[in-house]
Amino acid sequence: MRVVDVAHLTKIYGHRLNRVTALNDLSFHIDAGEFVGIMGPSGAGKSTLLNTIATIDTPTSGEVIVAGQSLSQFSESESARYRREQLGFIFQEFNLIPDLTVADNITLPLTFVPPVPDDLDARLARFAHLLGLESMLTRYPEQLSLGQRQRVAAARAMISNPALILADEPTGSLDSMAATELLQYLTKLNLEEDVTIMMVTHDAFTASFCNRIIFIRDGSYFAEVTRRGPRQQFFDSIIDMEATINGGGKRRGPSDTL
Amino acid sequence: MGRLIRSDFHRYATINRLYVAMAAVMVALLYAVLALIEDDALFAAADRYTEVSAAAPSVLLVLLVVALLFTIIFLLYMNTLLIERRARSISVYRLLGMPAGRIGLTLFYESMLLGAQTLVIGFALGLLLSKFLAMMLLRLMALPVTVGLLWQPHAMLELVAVFTLVYAVIGVINGIYVAHIPIGRRYQLPAQGLPTRVTGWRMVWATVGWVLLIGSYLGAYNLVHLAYAVSQSRFGHGYMVLWAVLAVGLVGLYLVFRYSLPTLTSRLVRLLFFRHHAVRLLTLTNLNERLQRNVHSLFLTTLLATGTITVLGSGAIFYQFGQAGVNQSISMDLVASPYGLKTTYHDLNPDWIKQTVVLPTKLAAGRLHTQHGQPGDGDETFYNVIALSDYQRIAKVQKGLAKLTLKPGQAVMAVYGRSLYQHTWLNQRRQWSITLPRTGQKFQLQSVSNQFPLGVDGYFDRALIVTDDDYQVLAAPRDPMTGYQLKSGAKVAAFVKKASNTSTYDFLSGSSKALTGEKSLQLSRTEHAGSYSRSALRLKGPLLAQMNMLFGLGLFVVILLGLIFMIATASILLMKQLIIAFQERQSRQIIRALGMPTRGMHQIINWQTTLIFGLPLLVGTFNAWLIIHFFSLYLDNPGYSLVVIIVLIYALVYAGFGALTARLVRRS
Ligand SMILES: Nc1ncnc2c1ncn2[C@@H]1O[C@H](COP(=O)(O)OP(=O)(O)OP(=O)(O)O)[C@@H](O)[C@H]1O
Ligand SMILES: [Mg+2]
Numbered sequence: 001m002r003v004v005d006v007a008h009l010t011k012i013y014g015h016r017l018n019r020v021t022a023l024n025d026l027s028f029h030i031d032a033g034e035f036v037g038i039m040g041p042s043g044a045g046k047s048t049l050l051n052t053i054a055t056i057d058t059p060t061s062g063e064v065i066v067a068g069q070s071l072s073q074f075s076e077s078e079s080a081r082y083r084r085e086q087l088g089f090i091f092q093e094f095n096l097i098p099d100l101t102v103a104d105n106i107t108l109p110l111t112f113v114p115p116v117p118d119d120l121d122a123r124l125a126r127f128a129h130l131l132g133l134e135s136m137l138t139r140y141p142e143q144l145s146l147g148q149r150q151r152v153a154a155a156r157a158m159i160s161n162p163a164l165i166l167a168d169e170p171t172g173s174l175d176s177m178a179a180t181e182l183l184q185y186l187t188k189l190n191l192e193e194d195v196t197i198m199m200v201t202h203d204a205f206t207a208s209f210c211n212r213i214i215f216i217r218d219g220s221y222f223a224e225v226t227r228r229g230p231r232q233q234f235f236d237s238i239i240d241m242e243a244t245i246n247g248g249g250k251r252r253g254p255s256d257t258l
Numbered sequence: 259m260g261r262l263i264r265s266d267f268h269r270y271a272t273i274n275r276l277y278v279a280m281a282a283v284m285v286a287l288l289y290a291v292l293a294l295i296e297d298d299a300l301f302a303a304a305d306r307y308t309e310v311s312a313a314a315p316s317v318l319l320v321l322l323v324v325a326l327l328f329t330i331i332f333l334l335y336m337n338t339l340l341i342e343r344r345a346r347s348i349s350v351y352r353l354l355g356m357p358a359g360r361i362g363l364t365l366f367y368e369s370m371l372l373g374a375q376t377l378v379i380g381f382a383l384g385l386l387l388s389k390f391l392a393m394m395l396l397r398l399m400a401l402p403v404t405v406g407l408l409w410q411p412h413a414m415l416e417l418v419a420v421f422t423l424v425y426a427v428i429g430v431i432n433g434i435y436v437a438h439i440p441i442g443r444r445y446q447l448p449a450q451g452l453p454t455r456v457t458g459w460r461m462v463w464a465t466v467g468w469v470l471l472i473g474s475y476l477g478a479y480n481l482v483h484l485a486y487a488v489s490q491s492r493f494g495h496g497y498m499v500l501w502a503v504l505a506v507g508l509v510g511l512y513l514v515f516r517y518s519l520p521t522l523t524s525r526l527v528r529l530l531f532f533r534h535h536a537v538r539l540l541t542l543t544n545l546n547e548r549l550q551r552n553v554h555s556l557f558l559t560t561l562l563a564t565g566t567i568t569v570l571g572s573g574a575i576f577y578q579f580g581q582a583g584v585n586q587s588i589s590m591d592l593v594a595s596p597y598g599l600k601t602t603y604h605d606l607n608p609d610w611i612k613q614t615v616v617l618p619t620k621l622a623a624g625r626l627h628t629q630h631g632q633p634g635d636g637d638e639t640f641y642n643v644i645a646l647s648d649y650q651r652i653a654k655v656q657k658g659l660a661k662l663t664l665k666p667g668q669a670v671m672a673v674y675g676r677s678l679y680q681h682t683w684l685n686q687r688r689q690w691s692i693t694l695p696r697t698g699q700k701f702q703l704q705s706v707s708n709q710f711p712l713g714v715d716g717y718f719d720r721a722l723i724v725t726d727d728d729y730q731v732l733a734a735p736r737d738p739m740t741g742y743q744l745k746s747g748a749k750v751a752a753f754v755k756k757a758s759n760t761s762t763y764d765f766l767s768g769s770s771k772a773l774t775g776e777k778s779l780q781l782s783r784t785e786h787a788g789s790y791s792r793s794a795l796r797l798k799g800p801l802l803a804q805m806n807m808l809f810g811l812g813l814f815v816v817i818l819l820g821l822i823f824m825i826a827t828a829s830i831l832l833m834k835q836l837i838i839a840f841q842e843r844q845s846r847q848i849i850r851a852l853g854m855p856t857r858g859m860h861q862i863i864n865w866q867t868t869l870i871f872g873l874p875l876l877v878g879t880f881n882a883w884l885i886i887h888f889f890s891l892y893l894d895n896p897g898y899s900l901v902v903i904i905v906l907i908y909a910l911v912y913a914g915f916g917a918l919t920a921r922l923v924r925r926s
Binding site for chain 1: 533534535536539540543544546547844845848849850851852853854855856857858
C-alpha cells in the first residue's frame with residue numbers, strides 16, 4: 001500500500017527577480033512500513049520536500065498524496081489535524097518548548113484539541129520506556145543532553161501513533177553514540193509498530209539504517225539505492241552514490257559554499 | 259556597514275513606528291499644554307472672572323513640568339527595552355569586527371532620526387489637539403470664550419530644544435551601551451533559562467507577600483479609623499498610618515509579583531486542568547515566564563495603572579465633590595436668615611422670585627453620647643432643631659435630601675464631614691443619643707446624615723430632625739430660614755453680584771455656659787471670642803462659578819496626566835509583548851508545525867495578551883479604588899458616578915491597546 005505519493009512536485013521560492021527553484025518536477029512514492037532516507041547535497045531541496053509533505057509549505061505545482069488524501073485539498077484546519085493525527089515530525093533543532101517539562105513536551109500535541117485521549121498517561125509511560133526517558137520526565141529540556149533532547153523530540157513525534165514519521169536530520173547534532181541509539185529506536189519503531197519513516201540525512205552511516213535511499217539534486221529525483229544485503233554493503237553503495245552525485249553533472253554556484 | 263544596522267531597523271519597523279507614534283502623542287500633548295500656557299489672549303479674556311482663571315497658567319505649568327519629566331523617563335525606559343532586543347545582533351556585528359565607534363555613531367544618528375520623526379508628527383498632532391484641549395479646558399471651567407488652533411512657534415522651538423537634547427542623550431546612552439556589549443562570548447538572551455524551582459525560601463517570601471498585601475488592603479479600607487486610633491494612642495500621628503499602609507502595600511505588592519504569583523502559577527501548571535489543554539498550558543507557562551523574568555515591567559505597569567486610575571478617579575471625585583458641595587452648601591439661589599432678609603429687602607424685586615420656601619427651626623445646645631472612648635462621645639455643640647413635617651416639605655424640592663420616618667424620641671443628626679461617624683467594621687454605631695440639656699429632652703439617634711435642608715451654610719453647626727410633637731414641646735429661640743429660587747436675567751444677575759459683595763453674619767455665643775444649657779441662646783450681630791457664626795445671606799451663583807473653575811481646572815489637569823500615564827503604561831506592555839513575541843516566534847512555529855489549529859494559536863495569543871494587560875489593570879483598579887474610597891470618605895461621599903465613567907473610558911482605551919497588541923503579535 002502506498003503511503004506517500006509525490007507527483008511532479010515543484011516549489012519555487014521568491015518573486016520575479018529573485019527566484020529559487022527548490023523542488024523541480026519531483027516524483028516518487030513510498031510504501032507502508034518502509035524506512036526511507038532522503039539524501040542530496042546542501043540546498044538540494046530536502047527540507048523543502050519534507051516541509052511540503054508536512055503541509056508546513058505549499059507546493060507551487062504538483063501534488064502530494066498521503067494515505068490516499070491529496071494534501072492540496074486540505075483547508076487550514078484539516079492540515080493542522082493531519083499534522084496532529086497522522087504525522088510525527090522530528091526536527092533537526094529538536095524544537096522543544098523550553099518552558100514545559102519533558103512530560104508536557106511529549107504529550108503536547110495530544111492536548112491541542114479536546115478531548116484528550118483516555119490512555120494519555122499510559123502512552124506517555126510506554127514511549128518514555130521505549131526511548132529510556134522515564135527518569136527525566138519532570139525535568140526541563142535545558143537540563144538534558146543533546147541526545148536526550150532528541151529522544152524527547154522523537155517521543156513527541158511518536159505519541160500520537162502516527163502512520164508516518166518525518167525526520168529532518170534527526171542525528172545532525174548528535175555524536176555517533178547518541179545517533180546510533182536514536183537510530184536503533186527508530187528502527188525498532190519501524191519494525192515493531194509498523195510506522196513508515198522518511199528521514200533526511202547527510203550522513204551515510206545514518207542512512208545505512210534505512211531500507212531505501214532516494215537521492216535528489218537541484219530539486220529533482222537523481223537516483224535511489226535499496227538495501228538488499230548486509231548493512232556494510234548498503235553503506236558502501238551509499239558512499240558510491242554520494243560520490244557520483246557530487247562529482248558529475250552541474251557544479252553548484254559559489255554562493256552555496258559556506 | 260551601517261546597512262547591517264539599517265536592516266535591523268527594517269526588521270523592527272513595526273516596533274519603531276509604534277515607538278515614534280506613542281512618543282509623538284506625548285509630544286503633541288506637551289505642545290498643546292505649552293501653547294495653552296503661552297496663549298496670553300486666551301487667559302486675558304478669561305481674566306475678568308476670578309483669581310482661579312488667573313492662576314490657571316501656573317497650574318498648567320506645573321502640569322507641563324510633571325508631564326515633561328514623565329515623558330523623558332518614559333522615553334529612556336522605552337529605549338532600554340528597544341536596545342536590549344538588539345544587543346544580540348550588535349554583539350555579532352562586533353564579533354565580525356565592526357568597530358564599536360561606528361555602531362555607536364549609527365545608533366546616535368538613528369536616535370536623532372527617530373526623534374526628528376517624533377517631533378514632526380508630534381507637532382502636527384499637537385496643533386490639532388491644541389484647539390480640542392483648549393475647548394475642553396474652557397468648557398470644564400465654564401468660561402464662555404471661543405478658541406481656534408493654537409499656533410505657537412515659540413512653544414515649538416522650546417520643545418525642539420528640549421527633545422533634541424533628550425534624543426541626543428538617548429543616542430549617547432546607546433553608543434555607550436554598545437561599547438559595553440561583550441564580544442567573543444555568545445550573547446545570552448535574558449528570556450532563556452530554566453523555570454525557577456519552588457524552594458522553601460520562595461514559599462516564605464510568597465506567604466509574606468500575601469500577608470503584607472492583604473494586611474495593607476485591610477488597613478487602607480479602614481484607614482480613617484486606623485489613623486484615628488493611632489492618633490489617640492499617643493504612639494504617633496495619624497498620617498504615619500497613611501505612609502505605613504502605603505509602604506507595606508508597595509512591598510507586599512512587589513513580593514506578590516516577584517514570589518507569590520510565580521509560585522502560584524508553577525503550582526497550577528501541574529494541574530491536569532492545564533496539562534491536558536495546550537491552550538491553557540501554554541498561556542499559563544507564558545505568564546509564568548513573564549512573572550519570573552520580566553516581573554519589573556509588570557510591576558511598573560501595575561503601579562502606573564494604579565497611579566493613572568487614582569489620578570483620574572480622584573480628579574473625578576473632587577469634581578463631583580465640587581458640584582455636590584455647592585448644593586450641599588446652598589440648595590437654592592438665595593438662602594437668608596431674618597437679619598439677612600432685612601439687608602436685601604429693598605433690592606429684591608418680588609417679580610424676580612420663582613419660588614419661596616420657609617424653614618422654621620429652633621436653636622438648642624446639645625450633647626452627643628456614643629460608645630465610651632469612640633469619636634464624638636460627649637461632643638457639645640449647637641443644633642438647629644427641625645420638625646419632621648418641615649423637613650419632608652423641603653425634601654420634596656431639594657435633591658439628595660432623603661425621606662425620613664421617625665418615632666417620638668427619635669432623631670436624625672445632620673453633620674458636615676461625617677466620616678468619623680460612619681458605620682464600618684471598626685466602628686459599629688449602636689445606642690447613640692443626644693440630650694438637649696436646657697430642656698432635658700433626650701433623643702435616640704436613628705441615623706447620621708450629611709444633607710442639610712436648604713444647605714449647610716445656613717446652620718451654626720449641626721441639624722437635628724425630630725418629630726413634630728417633640729418639636730412643639732421644645733422651648734428654644736426660633737431661627738427661621740428662607741430660601742428663594744430666582745428667575746434669570748440681567749437685573750437679577752446685577753442683584754446677585756451686588757448682594758454677594760456684602761458680608762453680613764449672625765453670631766451665637768459659644769461660651770461653655772451656653773453649650774451646657776445654663777444660659778439661654780441669643781443671636782447677635784457682633785462677634786465675641788468663641789462665637790459661632792454663619793453668613794446671614796447666602797447666594798449660590800458666585801459659589802458655583804468658583805467651584806466650577808477650580809474643580810474644572812483640576813479635572814482637566816487630571817485627565818491630561820491620566821492620558822500621558824496611560825499611553826506610557828500601554829506602550830510599555832505593548833512593546834514588551836511584541837519583543838517577546840519576536841523572541842518566541844520559534845516556539846509558535848513549532849506548535850503550529852505540530853498541528854495546533856490556527857484558532858488555538860489565536861486563542862493562546864489572545865489569552866496571553868488579556869492576562870498581561872488584565873493583571874495590571876485589575877490590580878491597579880483595586881488599589882486605586884481603595885485610595886479613591888479614602889478620598890471619598892474624606893470628602894463625605896460625593897458619589898462615584900463620574901469616577902466610574904472615567905475609569906470605564908480608561909479601561910476601554912486600555913483594552914483597545916490590548917487588542918492592538920494581540921493583533922500585532924498574531925501578524926508577527
Ligand atoms: N523560505 C525560503 N525562501 C527562499 N528560498 C528558500 C527558502 N527555503 C529554502 N530556500 C531555498 O530553497 C533551496 C532548497 O532549500 P532546502 O532547505 O530545502 O535545502 P536542503 O536540501 O534541506 O539543504 P540542507 O542540506 O543544507 O539543509 C535552497 O536553495 C534554499 O536557499
Ligand atoms: Mg535542510
